[in-house]
Amino acid sequence: MKIKLLKEEIESASIHHLQRISGEDLKKCYQCGNCSGGCPVSYEMEIAPSQVMRFLQLGKIEEVMKANSMWVCVGCLQCYSRCPKGCSVAAVLEGLRQTVLRKGEDFEKISKIPMQFLKNAPQQAIVCGFRKFVS
Amino acid sequence: MPRIGVFVCQCGNNIAATVDTKKVAEEMKKLPGVVYTCDYKFMCSSPGQDMLRQAIKENKLDGLIVSACSPHMHEKTFRKAAEAAGLNPYQCEITNIREQCSWVHHDTTKAVGTVKSIDLTRMTIERLKKNRPLKKIKIPVKKRALVIGGGIAGIQAALDIADGGREVILVEKEPSIGGNMARLSETFPTMDCSQCILTPKMVEAELNENITLLTYSEVEKVDGYIGNFTVQIKRKSKFVDEERCTGCGECIEKCPFKTESAFELGLAKRKVIYTPFPQSVPNVPVIDAPNCPKIQKDKCGACAIVCGPKCIDFKMEDKIVTEEVGAIVVATGYQLMPNERFGEYGYGRIKDVISGMQFERLASSSGPTGGEIRRPSDGKVPQNVVFIQCVGSRDEKKGVSYCSKVCCMYTAKHTMLYKHKVHDGQSYVFYMDIRSGGKRYEEFVRKAIEHDDAMYLRGRVSRVYEKDGKVIVQGADTLSGSQVEIEADMVVLATAIVSREGADTLAQKLGIGYDKYKFYNEYHPKLRPVETVTAGIFLAGTCMGPMDIPESVAQGSAAASKVLALFSADEMAREPITAGVNKTTCNACWDCVTACPYSAIERESVKDRQGNIVKWLARVNEGVCQGCGVCVAACRSKSVDLRGYTDEQVFAAINSF
Numbered sequence: 024m025k026i027k028l029l030k031e032e033i034e035s036a037s038i039h040h041l042q043r044i045s046g047e048d049l050k051k052c053y054q055c056g057n058c059s060g061g062c063p064v065s066y067e068m069e070i071a072p073s074q075v076m077r078f079l080q081l082g083k084i085e086e087v088m089k090a091n092s093m094w095v096c097v098g099c100l101q102c103y104s105r106c107p108k109g110c111s112v113a114a115v116l117e118g119l120r121q122t123v124l125r126k127g128e129d130f131e132k133i134s135k136i137p138m139q140f141l142k143n144a145p146q147q148a149i150v151c152g153f154r155k156f157v158s
Numbered sequence: 159m160p161r162i163g164v165f166v167c168q169c170g171n172n173i174a175a176t177v178d179t180k181k182v183a184e185e186m187k188k189l190p191g192v193v194y195t196c197d198y199k200f201m202c203s204s205p206g207q208d209m210l211r212q213a214i215k216e217n218k219l220d221g222l223i224v225s226a227c228s229p230h231m232h233e234k235t236f237r238k239a240a241e242a243a244g245l246n247p248y249q250c251e252i253t254n255i256r257e258q259c260s261w262v263h264h265d266t267t268k269a270v271g272t273v274k275s276i277d278l279t280r281m282t283i284e285r286l287k288k289n290r291p292l293k294k295i296k297i298p299v300k301k302r303a304l305v306i307g308g309g310i311a312g313i314q315a316a317l318d319i320a321d322g323g324r325e326v327i328l329v330e331k332e333p334s335i336g337g338n339m340a341r342l343s344e345t346f347p348t349m350d351c352s353q354c355i356l357t358p359k360m361v362e363a364e365l366n367e368n369i370t371l372l373t374y375s376e377v378e379k380v381d382g383y384i385g386n387f388t389v390q391i392k393r394k395s396k397f398v399d400e401e402r403c404t405g406c407g408e409c410i411e412k413c414p415f416k417t418e419s420a421f422e423l424g425l426a427k428r429k430v431i432y433t434p435f436p437q438s439v440p441n442v443p444v445i446d447a448p449n450c451p452k453i454q455k456d457k458c459g460a461c462a463i464v465c466g467p468k469c470i471d472f473k474m475e476d477k478i479v480t481e482e483v484g485a486i487v488v489a490t491g492y493q494l495m496p497n498e499r500f501g502e503y504g505y506g507r508i509k510d511v512i513s514g515m516q517f518e519r520l521a522s523s524s525g526p527t528g529g530e531i532r533r534p535s536d537g538k539v540p541q542n543v544v545f546i547q548c549v550g551s552r553d554e555k556k557g558v559s560y561c562s563k564v565c566c567m568y569t570a571k572h573t574m575l576y577k578h579k580v581h582d583g584q585s586y587v588f589y590m591d592i593r594s595g596g597k598r599y600e601e602f603v604r605k606a607i608e609h610d611d612a613m614y615l616r617g618r619v620s621r622v623y624e625k626d627g628k629v630i631v632q633g634a635d636t637l638s639g640s641q642v643e644i645e646a647d648m649v650v651l652a653t654a655i656v657s658r659e660g661a662d663t664l665a666q667k668l669g670i671g672y673d674k675y676k677f678y679n680e681y682h683p684k685l686r687p688v689e690t691v692t693a694g695i696f697l698a699g700t701c702m703g704p705m706d707i708p709e710s711v712a713q714g715s716a717a718a719s720k721v722l723a724l725f726s727a728d729e730m731a732r733e734p735i736t737a738g739v740n741k742t743t744c745n746a747c748w749d750c751v752t753a754c755p756y757s758a759i760e761r762e763s764v765k766d767r768q769g770n771i772v773k774w775l776a777r778v779n780e781g782v783c784q785g786c787g788v789c790v791a792a793c794r795s796k797s798v799d800l801r802g803y804t805d806e807q808v809f810a811a812i813n814s815f
Contacts, residue, residue, distance in 0.1 A: 025641040030542065030584040033613060050608045054616070054637050077638045080613070 032082030309337020311699025314714030384694030
């Protein structure tokens with residue numbers, strides 16, 4: 024992939040917004056890779072947690088938005104507990120989810136979920152899933 | 159009959175694993191002249207040494223052998239112990255049965271190792287029987303030092319020696335002392351202004367009564383040896399009388415001709431009569447003769463007309479001064495690798511591609527832009543600046559294989575300086591690794607990234623080109639796995655530190671070693687870091703390899719303490735293992751003179767009563783001789799012998815094998 028680095032993107036409003044709602048300073052990440060190493064679901068992610076941080080540092084929020092990473096994150100906070108700089112990728116991913124959901128764009132349509140699945144899944148999982156995927 | 163004692167060391171299991179030390183001791187007792195033998199676990203330990211001293215006294219020993227490790231390790235220890243028991247220390251000899259026997263044999267039945275140890279020890283005994291007691295050589299020491307190089311390391315060394323109450327001659331090639339540090343804007347990690355911390359030291363060096371500054375001078379020739387060096391220094395003509403010049407600067411003001419300033423690295427021009435920078439020490443201008451029309455074509459002469467004290471002399475010539483010193487500190491510093499070698503970065507072709515040192519001048523308040531960051535091509539304030547690290551460093555093919563050590567830190571500093579001066583600017587740094595080992599260094603780099611918004615990109619730049627007034631930088635960011643393109647306004651290269659031009663020639667004049675990059679070699683990289691193989695010559699600063707200011711200063715002080723230790727006694731004691739010439743058989747063929755690597759052999763004339771020379775003889779200068787034995791091998795008439803290792807002794811050892 025070829026990218027063009029632009030100050031306007033690195034310092035863009037959406038990056039500032041993401042930092043504000045997640046409470047994380049993206050610049051703090053020094054790319055040690057501990058989060059990607061410990062994440063229990065990183066193998067399912069199109070962009071690993073540490074690379075999510077990297078693309079955001081470079082101002083490439085669109086790249087991250089296209090990927091499934093934020094929806095795969097289960098919020099177990101393994102990344103946060105291991106991070107030597109005290110960053111929480113989970114918080115950043117939650118922030119990204121919120122930027123989508125707050126626009127009213129649901130990731131899951133409840134009506135499209137099979138009834139059988141809803142009947143069998145534990146109630147707590149369903150509530151959590153709604154909270155995470157639905158605006 | 160001699161009375162010899164043999165002490166066999168087990169060295170824990172180092173020797174005892176493959177050598178039956180008890181048997182060695184018993185076998186030795188059977189030899190004529192051996193009156194006492196024993197073996198012990200650690201001869202070098204305090205009880206071991208006590209045992210040795212006691213045995214000498216009780217058995218009235220007149221010579222002793224310690225069969226143990228290499229003489230490099232403990233020869234001094236055992237000789238001291240022997241001396242304490244009243245013996246001549248050179249009557250104590252070491253047999254190496256560890257490095258040359260037990261460590262190289264793996265036979266745990268101990269058969270091979272034991273037999274070999276017995277042979278080796280017997281040979282030493284026979285050599286010892288022919289020993290003659292030797293006395294340490296005393297050499298008078300001249301208590302004045304020469305420091306070559308007036309950068310921060312040299313200044314520090316000179317100040318410390320001077321504070322120790324000894325005279326110092328500080329030789330500097332440029333018209334002012336200060337070196338590369340004088341060029342820097344601010345210094346990491348404390349960000350104090352370089353000039354502000356350097357100039358007080360420069361002034362102190364100028365005012366110190368014990369320091370003689372010889373600026374615009376170079377060392378021509380070095381003769382002699384530790385404690386007694388004779389140095390010839392070329393004082394290049396300044397065309398200005400240093401004694402009478404008041405430093406008013408009128409001449410510089412009136413000089414109508416300008417040329418490129420070497421101090422400003424091509425970013426500014428200076429007058430033909432000049433001081434390199436405003437705080438120059440000494441504050442005496444020099445005339446750049448090749449560019450001066452008066453000196454070249456006898457036209458102009460404005461400076462001489464306006465000079466109040468009339469101290470300009472266009473006829474002044476270079477002169478050689480001779481100084482006698484006891485020790486030399488070499489602190490000749492570094493220079494930067496030519497950036498033109500890396501065509502892909504466009505240095506020299508693209509005006510807005512500059513070196514890190516040039517950036518220092520741009521950021522310096524005494525620099526050509528008065529401290530404002532303005533790019534060289536059009537003087538505009540750059541909004542996007544790309545810094546490229548490892549230009550030449552860690553580049554085996556086109557550059558040097560080593561890391562230049564300071565670039566990571568000064569690049570981080572540059573991004574901070576830039577941010578502090580251009581608040582809305584964006585800096586980018588291409589790096590391979592960030593090497594920030596040092597007190598508060600890592601925190602400093604993180605501050606540049608987290609606080610001052612430097613965008614660090616892990617990867618190298620492969621192309622820099624111009625397009626529509628922008629400098630396009632194309633590189634990689636391996637962390638995101640992408641190829642990166644940046645439209646920059648200015649590019650700064652962190653160029654590799656290399657040794658000074660002519661470093662090799664100076665090393666040859668001094669007789670010190672250097673590596674393939676022409677950095678000077680220390681005697682031992684860990685345990686003797688500021689000494690050279692040539693006794694009396696010490697090193698400090700970047701002439702040994704890349705290092706930062708704190709390290710250079712520490713080395714300057716370390717070298718000074720070595721010099722002061724040498725000067726603390728009137729005479730210096732040296733090992734007496736030196737060559738001696740038999741005057742009756744020497745036929746003055748001078749083969750030894752040619753062979754000697756230390757120039758320790760002199761030609762001596764023998765005169766009759768009328769003063770006519772009747773004969774020539776070789777004579778060994780014991781102050782210089784290192785006891786290597788090359789002359790012994792070269793001598794055709796067998797007139798040279800090495801004390802402690804005479805032919806007679808060596809033959810005795812071989813015969814007993």
